[in-house]
Amino acid sequence: xxxxxxxxxxxxxxxxxxxxxxxxxxxxxxxxxxxxxxxxxxxxxxxxxxxxxxxxxxxxxxxxxxxxxxxxxxxxxxxxxxxxxxxxxxxxxxxxxxxxxxxxxxxxxxxxxxxxxxxxxxxxxxxxxxxxxxxxxxxxxxxxxxxxxxxxxxxxxxxxxxxxxxxxxxxxxxxxxxxxxxxxxxxxxxxxxxxxxxxxxxxxxxxxxxxxxxxxxxxxxxxxxxxxxxxxxxxxxxxxxxxxxxxxxxxxxxxxxxxxxxxxxxxxxxxxxxxxxxxxxxxxxxxxxxxxxxxxxxxxxxxxxxxxxxxxxxxxxxxxxxxxxxxxxxxxxxxxxxxxxxxxxxx
Amino acid sequence: xxxxxxxxxxxxxxxxxxxxxxxxxxxxxxxxxxxxxxxxxxxxxxxxxxxxxxxxxxxxxxxxxxxxxxxxxxxxxxxxxxxxxxxxxxxxxxxxxxxxxxxxxxxxxxxxxxxxxxxxxxxxxxxxxxxxxxxxxxxxxxxxxxxxxxxxxxxxxxxxxxxxxxxxxxxxxxxxxxxxxxxxxxxxxxxxxxxxxxxxxxxxxxxxxxxxxxxxxxxxxxxxxxxxxxxxxxxxxxxxxxxxxxxxxxxxxxxxxxxxxxxxxxxxxxxxxxxxxxxxxxxxxxxxxxxxxxxxxxxxxxxxxxxxxxxxxxxxxxxxxxxxxxx
Numbered sequence: 001x002x003x004x005x006x007x008x009x010x011x012x013x014x015x016x017x018x019x020x021x022x023x024x025x026x027x028x029x030x031x032x033x034x035x036x037x038x039x040x041x042x043x044x045x046x047x048x049x050x051x052x053x054x055x056x057x058x059x060x061x062x063x064x065x066x067x068x069x070x071x072x073x074x075x076x077x078x079x080x081x082x083x084x085x086x087x088x089x090x091x092x093x094x095x096x097x098x099x100x101x102x103x104x105x106x107x108x109x110x111x112x113x114x115x116x117x118x119x120x121x122x123x124x125x126x127x128x129x130x131x132x133x134x135x136x137x138x139x140x141x142x143x144x145x146x147x148x149x150x151x152x153x154x155x156x157x158x159x160x161x162x163x164x165x166x167x168x169x170x171x172x173x174x175x176x177x178x179x180x181x182x183x184x185x186x187x188x189x190x191x192x193x194x195x196x197x198x199x200x201x202x203x204x205x206x207x208x209x210x211x212x213x214x215x216x217x218x219x220x221x222x223x224x225x226x227x228x229x230x231x232x233x234x235x236x237x238x239x240x241x242x243x244x245x246x247x248x249x250x251x252x253x254x255x256x257x258x259x260x261x262x263x264x265x266x267x268x269x270x271x272x273x274x275x276x277x278x279x280x281x282x283x284x285x286x287x288x289x290x291x292x293x294x295x296x297x298x299x300x301x302x303x304x305x306x307x308x309x310x311x312x313x314x315x316x317x318x319x320x321x322x323x324x325x326x327x328x329x330x331x332x333x334x335x336x337x338x339x340x341x342x343x344x345x346x347x
Numbered sequence: 348x349x350x351x352x353x354x355x356x357x358x359x360x361x362x363x364x365x366x367x368x369x370x371x372x373x374x375x376x377x378x379x380x381x382x383x384x385x386x387x388x389x390x391x392x393x394x395x396x397x398x399x400x401x402x403x404x405x406x407x408x409x410x411x412x413x414x415x416x417x418x419x420x421x422x423x424x425x426x427x428x429x430x431x432x433x434x435x436x437x438x439x440x441x442x443x444x445x446x447x448x449x450x451x452x453x454x455x456x457x458x459x460x461x462x463x464x465x466x467x468x469x470x471x472x473x474x475x476x477x478x479x480x481x482x483x484x485x486x487x488x489x490x491x492x493x494x495x496x497x498x499x500x501x502x503x504x505x506x507x508x509x510x511x512x513x514x515x516x517x518x519x520x521x522x523x524x525x526x527x528x529x530x531x532x533x534x535x536x537x538x539x540x541x542x543x544x545x546x547x548x549x550x551x552x553x554x555x556x557x558x559x560x561x562x563x564x565x566x567x568x569x570x571x572x573x574x575x576x577x578x579x580x581x582x583x584x585x586x587x588x589x590x591x592x593x594x595x596x597x598x599x600x601x602x603x604x605x606x607x608x609x610x611x612x613x614x615x616x617x618x619x620x621x622x623x624x625x626x627x628x629x630x631x632x633x634x635x636x637x638x639x640x641x642x643x644x645x646x647x648x649x650x651x652x653x654x655x656x657x658x659x660x661x662x663x664x665x666x667x668x669x670x671x672x673x674x
Contacts, residue, residue: 089420120453121452121453121455122451122452122455123453125451126451126452126453130452132453132455133455134455134456135455139416140448140452140456142444143443144439144444147439147443149412150408150409150412150413150415150416150440151412151415151416151419151444152416153409153412153413153416154412154414154415154417154418154420154424155416155417156416157413157416157417157422158416158421158422159420161372161398161399161417161422162421180408181409181412181439181440184404184408184409184412185409185412187409188403188404188406188409188413192401343454344450345449345488345489346491346512346513347454347457347513
């Protein structure tokens with residue numbers, strides 16, 4: 001049975017630590033079954049891919065020790081990227097597998113990159129922190145927190161100068177928000193009215209520092225006000241809310257009205273990296289936040305009938321098979337020759 | 348041939364490249380109506396408009412960031428940092444981003460960007476506006492570094508830099524902008540990575556670049572009157588370095604002095620000296636000497652400034668030393 005569901009999503013004005021304080025407005029949206037399927041599948045793809053990456057890492061199969069997973073944060077990239085057009089750009093962070101897969105990156109070549117293979121996106125020279133597919137407008141996962149924000153401004157600038165109908169999405173976290181370049185970028189983008197949407201994924205911890213000890217204002221959107229940017233804060237665990245807000249802000253940016261800022265409140269279910277057991281976090285807080293799993297929230301929000309042709313078990317089986325295929329592809333691929341380490345220093 | 352000032356030669360290169368290639372644009376502080384702090388971009392706003400000659404706020408990191416991001420998706424930006432000293436505010440964008448993009452992403456993306464800036468002493472600008480920081484950039488794989496000494500080189504090398512596919516650090520010298528020199532009327536380029544013999548000689552080789560080329564030529568004329576013929580090699584491009592030309596000259600004279608305005612410790616002179624020692628061990632008549640700035644910050648007082656940077660006296664003493672060593 002196919003029918004359109006009517007969903008209410010909420011845009012929040014404030015969220016302090018884990019508690020939602022007040023809501024700005026309810027937003028009525030409609031959702032097609034195919035969209036529910038797509039969003040659920042992409043979030044599950046990211047979840048399973050990162051679980052598999054951790055598993056392979058523990059078995060010593062990855063070529064690098066650096067790996068930061070975004071388990072728990074899947075709704076943000078999936079909601080945002082679901083509104084992107086093919087010509088749009090995005091820049092990503094050290095915690096970038098989600099942005100990459102949500103934008104349509106190939107999990108096989110991504111896994112090959114993590115295994116350090118020649119068939120990987122960056123020929124084994126990038127690894128997890130620099131996963132990139134320029135062909136789909138993905139301008140790179142970046143190892144320097146905030147470092148890629150400049151690239152996003154430049155991509156938006158050239159889009160504007162060359163009259164391309166492209167919006168650039170710049171993902172960063174609560175850690176990136178406190179880097180100086182964000183403020184230089186927000187100001188310049190606003191002065192030049194660049195087609196750019198800053199997406200602050202507030203996963204509540206900059207490595208170990210809780211965001212209420214690092215970010216002066218609890219409203220992420222407050223930071224937009226001083227630059228005259230349009231902004232919305234949403235529950236980043238609700239993919240439909242993220243999607244709606246991202247759509248509104250991207251339409252604003254695409255119209256030529258200037259940049260925008262989306263504050264998405266989410267939670268890093270695991271540690272900063274595999275070496276981090278998160279001892280600085282309250283286990284009760286972790287349990288409470290893990291219960292707000294974006295996959296569960298989507299299933300609760302859409303009616304059973306809406307996901308009927310997107311049976312979660314069937315989706316899961318398809319993705320597990322894709323992960324097996326991706327790992328097999330990575331394992332079967334050759335390592336780059338040692339001489340490849342000396343290539344591509346210059347264009 | 349036309350007699351052009353260094354700044355006018357640079358402007359001619361910018362003008363021609365912008366005329367020929369719609370992708371080339373300029374951004375930086377005061378590059379528009381003001382015409383650039385040292386007047387290199389003067390008049391370009393009127394010619395090309397605000398879209399392609401873009402005044403920026405005082406935000407060095409995002410000036411470089413915006414340039415490199417635009418370069419990654421099809422633009423050909425020429426960004427200006429008013430003083431090389433301000434590059435400190437943009438080092439992540441230069442070192443971790445621009446220099447690494449092509450390699451780190453497996454060759455998928457590149458950064459055809461020129462970062463013009465100026466450095467050096469001569470105006471009593473003090474400790475934060477007079478440094479020569481070329482060795483910072485020379486140390487970073489993925490960057491190319493250019494430092495022209497003359498109007499003709501400035502013109503030809505800037506054109507090559509704009510057409511190159513890589514991030515280029517283009518180091519002008521604040522003391523050279525008004526210096527005039529002959530430049531051919533027709534269009535030409537000078538390849539990156541090619542040194543130039545500015546004066547031929549047989550007895551001593553002075554390897555240098557940027558404003559110190561002028562000092563070397565001046566001192567060489569004095570020594571010529573005493574029958575000592577000095578060859579002056581202007582390396583012009585600091586990365587990649589043209590060791591072939593340097594080694595041929597050094598092999599011929601057997602006596603080498605490396606001269607630069609940057610401080611000696613960790614300077615490019617050490618790199619040049621080490622490589623020439625490797626290539627020419629046993630062929631040299633004297634140890635390679637370095638003449639460079641003292642290891643101190645630069646004072647604002649113009650007289651004190653002269654005590655820090657190399658002058659004719661110190662260069663002369665080094666020449667006397669390498670000659671005395673083997674005679």
